[in-house]
Amino acid sequence: MTAHDPHDTPAAVPAGEGVPVPRFGIEALNVHCGVARIPVPALFAGRGLDLARLANVMMNNKSVALPCEDPVTHAVNAARPLIDRMTPAGREAIELLVTSTESGIDYSKSVASYVHEYLGLSRHCRVLEVKQACYGATAALQLAAAHIASGLSPGAKALVIGTDVSLVDEGAQYTEPAMGTGAAALVIGDDPRVLALDPGAFGTYSYETFDSARPGPTFDVADADRSLFAYLDCLSGSFGAYAERVEGADFATTFDHLAMHTPFAGLVRAAHRKMLRESSGVRSPEAVEEDFDRRVAPALAYPREVGNLCSGSLYLALAGLLETARPRPGDRVGLFSYGSGCASEFYSGVVDARAQREVAALGIGRSLAARSELTFEEYTELLGETRSCLVPERERRIDVDRYVPLLDSFTKERELLLHTGIDGFHRTYTWHSADRPAGR
């Protein structure tokens, strides 16, 4: 398919005679990937990693969190610009807030409870958090979309935010340069100005495996082969399930663009090659490369600048695709979400005529370019403190003033929420901007 009538969806839900197929999906999308970055070659050099491996890692920069950033600040800073663009009535219509994270801050109290407060959402908003490694945000998006499509609360919106921080250090070897930090925020509703979901067009594939996990608040465990193999098996399995629901679905021709969960860009390249070979019989290296450059590479533009955003990764990929490739209205996007442990889903949607304007208004690429560059020494100096970000403590003070110079390029234009410490186990935050400095 090349040109699409948005109503000509590969919907698996048969529309009754004269009954319109419901329209629902992503109304707005923003990502916030911190305020600092380290160039990946500098990190390779600093750690003494083999530069020859950069070719398969395919990463340029890695977002780095400061001690005054955590899963709450990432989530709020990603969602705030979306909230600011809404009318008061629009904000009131947010009836569901779901945070998805593998960077929890408490066994009981969710990141969502803080996010709800700092975004000033309605007290009548349903608030919860989900956990399913990097797949959680997609599960939340699908459940929210189904709630909206049900018509049980006409005009309702949902806010889904995938937010995570990285805990890796040199012990993670080649995984360290690949791990990012930040959040992706999505408004789900019945006016999908960014991406209209194809109703009922999805396939899921999940099973128990111990490929990677975060057993405690300070470290991850990962088995590289098990993890990559599970990702690839899940892509085959979930696309197979999608194709069973959606008649005539073909990996090579049904989608104008592909956006995938991106642990690192090199894995997505390998996954695309494998899928073309096994599901569409495309083998010629030239044909594979042409297809990769056209349908896959645009969605890698931002992940290559940030690293693995975990729960938000797929939506960082989608944002990069929308902002850099400028898909035409009616273009179909195939999306693949994977989370360790493992759970996965392949689904699709159609780009709305207003998507360009919606995404451009948020200036995501500009924000990525505005991040302060850290030297290897500055990065390693921060690691000790940032790796303890999720550790529960009775009291903690964070000297926000130390980091203000690194925030400047952001806070001239907008307020950022900063993490200032912990007071009786209660995490504390403050808004900061150039003209209203934190704590003044």
Add this chain to the structure above:
Amino acid sequence: MTARARIEEVVTETVLDILPGLDKDRVRGRAHLRDLGADSVDRVEIIVGLLDRLAIQEPLASFADLPDIDALTDLLHELLDERSGR
């Protein structure tokens, strides 16, 4: 040539495809693909390439725990045997 010897040959060819310049005598026995300089993406490409060449349909997860080339060759041999119904 025995079936196992043919698989050994295919393993060597596939590894050299992904790691050109490797001494072919090193692709044997107790060596792990990691020891031969294959990074995680190379390892994916090697296993995917082997399944493709031998026309075997098997989840990649079955290959996650193999300690060395011998074990890889044994598993492929087993999978081919199963397919021919022996």
